[in-house]
Structure formats: structure tokens, C-alpha cells
Amino acid sequence: MENKTSYWQENLRLIFICLIVWFVVSFGFGILLVEQLNEFRLGGYKLGFWFAQQGSIYTFLGLIFWYTKKMNDLDKKYNVEEE
Amino acid sequence: MEQLKLFTYIAVFGSFALYFAIAWWARAKSTSDFYVAGGGITPMQNGMAIGADWMSAASFISMAGLIAFLGYGGSVFLMGWTGGYVLLAMLLAPYMRKHGKFTVPEFIADRYYSKTARIVAVACLIIASLTYIIGQMKGVGVAFSRFLEVEYDHGLYIGMAVVWVYAVLGGMKGITYTQIAQYCVLIFAYTIPAVFISLQLTGNPIPQLGLGSTLADGSGMYLLDKLDLVVTDLGFKEYTTDNMGGTLNMFAYTLSLMIGTAGLPHVIMRFFTVPSVKAARSSAGYALVFIALLYTVAPAVGAMARLNLMNTIEPVAGQNLEYEARPQWFKDWEKTGLLKYEDKNGDGKIQYTASKETNEMVKVDQDIMVLANPAIANLPNWVIALVAAGGIAAALSTAAGLLLAISSSVSHDLMKGVLTPDISEKSELLAGRIVMTISILVAGYLGLNPPGFAAGTVALAFGLAASSIFPALMMGIFSKRMNSQAAIWGMCSGIGVTMLYVFQHKGIMFIQGTDFLGSLDPNWFFGISPNAFGAVGAIVNFAVAFAILQFTDDAPKEIQDMVDNFRSPVGEVASAHDH
Numbered sequence: 001m002e003n004k005t006s007y008w009q010e011n012l013r014l015i016f017i018c019l020i021v022w023f024v025v026s027f028g029f030g031i032l033l034v035e036q037l038n039e040f041r042l043g044g045y046k047l048g049f050w051f052a053q054q055g056s057i058y059t060f061l062g063l064i065f066w067y068t069k070k071m072n073d074l075d076k077k078y079n080v081e082e083e
Numbered sequence: 084m085e086q087l088k089l090f091t092y093i094a095v096f097g098s099f100a101l102y103f104a105i106a107w108w109a110r111a112k113s114t115s116d117f118y119v120a121g122g123g124i125t126p127m128q129n130g131m132a133i134g135a136d137w138m139s140a141a142s143f144i145s146m147a148g149l150i151a152f153l154g155y156g157g158s159v160f161l162m163g164w165t166g167g168y169v170l171l172a173m174l175l176a177p178y179m180r181k182h183g184k185f186t187v188p189e190f191i192a193d194r195y196y197s198k199t200a201r202i203v204a205v206a207c208l209i210i211a212s213l214t215y216i217i218g219q220m221k222g223v224g225v226a227f228s229r230f231l232e233v234e235y236d237h238g239l240y241i242g243m244a245v246v247w248v249y250a251v252l253g254g255m256k257g258i259t260y261t262q263i264a265q266y267c268v269l270i271f272a273y274t275i276p277a278v279f280i281s282l283q284l285t286g287n288p289i290p291q292l293g294l295g296s297t298l299a300d301g302s303g304m305y306l307l308d309k310l311d312l313v314v315t316d317l318g319f320k321e322y323t324t325d326n327m328g329g330t331l332n333m334f335a336y337t338l339s340l341m342i343g344t345a346g347l348p349h350v351i352m353r354f355f356t357v358p359s360v361k362a363a364r365s366s367a368g369y370a371l372v373f374i375a376l377l378y379t380v381a382p383a384v385g386a387m388a389r390l391n392l393m394n395t396i397e398p399v400a401g402q403n404l405e406y407e408a409r410p411q412w413f414k415d416w417e418k419t420g421l422l423k424y425e426d427k428n429g430d431g432k433i434q435y436t437a438s439k440e441t442n443e444m445v446k447v448d449q450d451i452m453v454l455a456n457p458a459i460a461n462l463p464n465w466v467i468a469l470v471a472a473g474g475i476a477a478a479l480s481t482a483a484g485l486l487l488a489i490s491s492s493v494s495h496d497l498m499k500g501v502l503t504p505d506i507s508e509k510s511e512l513l514a515g516r517i518v519m520t521i522s523i524l525v526a527g528y529l530g531l532n533p534p535g536f537a538a539g540t541v542a543l544a545f546g547l548a549a550s551s552i553f554p555a556l557m558m559g560i561f562s563k564r565m566n567s568q569a570a571i572w573g574m575c576s577g578i579g580v581t582m583l584y585v586f587q588h589k590g591i592m593f594i595q596g597t598d599f600l601g602s603l604d605p606n607w608f609f610g611i612s613p614n615a616f617g618a619v620g621a622i623v624n625f626a627v628a629f630a631i632l633q634f635t636d637d638a639p640k641e642i643q644d645m646v647d648n649f650r651s652p653v654g655e656v657a658s659a660h661d662h
Contacts, residue, residue, distance in 0.1 A: 058379075067173055
């Protein structure tokens, strides 16, 4: 039972980290801070525009795979791996 | 033209033969095959199938066109329809897979120990999925009629017959394997023209990089800067900064699409088809890889199509195209009525501007951009034929997935779960197929006689899923105490508020439906458009549920134990797949 609780707590912590990044790249960089970021350039892209139309999607991808990897490690650590 | 027709027949019928062969090869033999493909699909296959399931005619045909005309504002679709997968992977999919049931309402019924909750969930699911299917059937009808040169209603009948054969025969197993083939067809059809166009305009074959590159015309100017310059010269808003309806509206719109994505039952159902919790997590990742392939190309397609269109009409500033010298694609699309020209100043040339008085391109339907794009860029006929097959694949695969969600919710949740629990597996399978047939007929009928609110149906589908199903599932997993009264009232009030708002503005949307900017209205509450209101509905859902929870008893002990159980990848499963 103790184990189960701390497994869940660690999972929640991971989700929390991921969702902060998720929020910052899309709602933050892509929408709320877009004007400030547009002052900078990434090649022909304005930076805020790039986050809104490209960068956020790449970050989402990275997030899911990072979370999947972390959770697989967590499953091992708490010995709750599926056969 | 004859050659184009031949190529189109080959591409469309060739791909059909492939789908039928697959549906036959992988036909369903048991309820488990029918609903969850026997639970044995690998994450990579599942990711592809989700990609095809998810990317509908709206993604394939409409989205790049929307972006072309909305510019930066179109980002809401890009972020909204991909960001939802992050929520799915972390908040819903693994736990629902662990619980191990066939359908979303079944999960809700177990978690909230209530038949009422199950029926509410079934109602949301059917309304959301059916409204979504109407759009798909229409897409199928339009694509068939345009490319095979038959009447719209004949195109629709062909589409209904094709969906019927492989969805009813194959069930989830057949649909999954067909969708994998459809994904391949649609992604090739989407990226090949984009690569050609990017190469033409910037010399860079990768569209995602081409969009950020300099133009190949020797000016050394960045493509996006050039586009900003061209559109602002004609009085349009700057492409890269035009924010649709303001920051708050963009915020709410994106949020609504994200949680709507995570709450759409035909997508969630896909995660029941994988063999393990681990596979459910990585499926979401693979799905997003396959979706991102199209979604990161779409902004390039949109921007480049807009630039090509502008350049065709006004190759050099001040030297407009003579109407008599217009290219063949212009004439072809004029015939469909989706492109209209009116010589207002009588000079025989085409002026395309932002001002209502002087603009002579009186109609440029955004839906033609992707389909016309290869012709505008003078690409070979086989590319145009491929786009036709891709558009049809996108519409068919989504329609099939939605039909499966509807049929399972009726035959499995309503009949087996509530009305006739003693039904045998064989009869349940038959009922599922009958419901599917009825759904196809209803969707076909509504595709022929679209309801007045057709413009709002997609918004309604997302709004409903976002404001009802997503919060109920999330609270069920993350709050052990959440009880059935709170969840049911939450769902009802979330949907209620969203529907009220959408219907309230339905009339407005209907009247302005012909207007290019009709989907934006300064009179909306806090400037939030009905399409974006699902986010507010979801907040209402959460708020009502937690408020009621304060005054009612916590969920019973055995339910809390069940939650503990599905939070962990191992341990006893509530009931096996083959129940």
C-alpha cells in the first residue's frame, strides 16, 4: 500500500512537470507571449509564430516519449512492470 | 484532362481494392475482435490507425486552407488538435486501458457505479459522433463528385456503400488494418505535393524548413516576410501576426480543441486495442508522430498556397492578371461555384484586395486550397489524382471509426449493459452491425439534407466531448472521492452550458455563414466564439462536480479500491476482455 501511494505520487509529479512544459510552449510561447517572442527570429520564422505552428508540436512529441520512458523506469523501480 | 481522369480512377479504385482486401482478410470473428481488435494491436500499428482515425476530411482538406486565410490565427488548430494527445497519454489512456473494458460509457458506468451515468455518457457520445460523421459523409460526397465527375448525391451513395462494406464486415479489427493502409495513402497524398511546392518556391524539399527559408526567386527574401508584405499591401492583416478574435479567444479555442480531442470517444477507444498499459502510453506518442507528419506540413501548405494564389493574380505589384488569361484551374473551380470573380471596375483584370468595395475575388472557398494546390503549382496529373485518393481515405477512415464508437455504445452499453443484459455474444455482434447500418443511413440522410447548423456541428462535437466526457473521465481517475451524483451533475451542466451557448449563436452563425469572416463576432461573450466555448463548459463541469462533492458522501470503499487498482499497471483486472 505504501509502495502504491509513492508510485502514484511520483507519477503525479511527472505529469505535473510535463503539463507545465505543455502549457508554457503552447499557451505561453504560442499565444500569451507571442508578441514578445516575435521580436526574435528563427531563420525566416518569427519565434512566437514558430512556436505556435511548429515548435509546440515537436515539444508535445518529446514530452510524450519522455513521460513514457520515465514511467517505464518507474514501473521497474516499484516492481509493477507488466509481463 | 482525359489523362487526369484515368489517373484519378486508378488511384481511387486501386486504393479501394486494397481496403476491401484488408477488411476481408482481417474480418471480425468475435465481439472482442469487433470492438477492440482482440486487444492485440502493436503500439506502432495503433498509432497509425489513430492517425487515420483522427485526421478527417477537416484535417486533410480544410485545415491548410483555414491556415492560409487565417495566418497565425490558424495556429489554434495546429496546437489544439495535437496538444490533446499529451493529455490522453498522461491523464486518460493508460488507466482506462488497465481497467480493460470495451467502451468509454462502460468505464464511466464502472467508475461511477451508475447506469444513469452510463446512459448520459452514451447520449453525449452519440450526439458528438453523429454530428461529426455528417461532416465526413459530406466530405466523401464532395470528393467523389468532384473527382469522378458524378452528381453529389451519387458520390455520397458510393461513399456510404464503401463504408458499410468494410466497417460492418470488419469491425475494429478490419477497421484498424484498413486505417493503417489509409494512413499511408493520405500521408503520401499530403506530403508529395507539399515537397514539390516547397522545392519550387524555396529550393528546400522539406516543407517545414521551406516555410522558414528564403525564396528561390533570387530576391533573397524570406518566404514569410514576402507573404506578410504581399498581403498587407492589399490591405489584409499581416499573415504572421493576425490573431483570430484576440488572445483570450485563441486561448479558449486551443484549450477547447485540446480537451475535446482527449475526450472524443472514437479516439479513446483506440487505446483499448493495445495489449498493455505500457503500449497504451507509447501508442499516444506514435499516434502523435504520425499526426505531426501532416500537422507540421500543413502550415507550409497553407502559407505557400496563399503566396501562389496571390502571385498568380498579381505577379508583379500593380500588374494584375487579365481575367481572359486566367489559368485552367481557375476555370475549373469557377464551375463548382467555390471560386467567384466579378469585374467591379470593368478593367478586365483581377483585383484581389481586403476591401469589400474593390475586391473582385468575391468568393475564394478555403476548402479548395488543398485540392487546387497541385494544379496552382502546375504539378503533374498523377499528383492531383493522389490528392483525390488521399482526401477520400481521410474522410472514410474517420467515418468508420466514428461508426464503430456509435455502434458499440448502443449494442454494448445500452443493450448489453442496461436493457437486455442476457444477450448472447452472437446477437450482440449482430446488433452492433445493425446499429452501424442504421447509423450509416442516418448519416447519409443528413449528408443529403444537411441541417441548418451544419457550420456549427464540428464545434458542437468538440464542445460536447470537451465539456462532458473529458472532465468525467479525468475526475474519475484523479479523484478517488468523486461520486456518481457529482459526476452526473457535472456532465449535465457542462454539456448544458456549452449547448446553450452554441445554439444561442447558431442563428448568428447561420446568417453570416456565407461571409468569410462570419465565424468571428465582436458581440460574443468575452469575445469567445462558440467553437471555443467547450473550454468554458469543461470548467463549469469541474466546478459543479467539486461543489456537489462537498455536500455528498465520498465514493464507496470498493470504488476507491478499484481506482487504486487501475492506477497501477499490474494487479487484478476488473474483468477480462472476453467477458
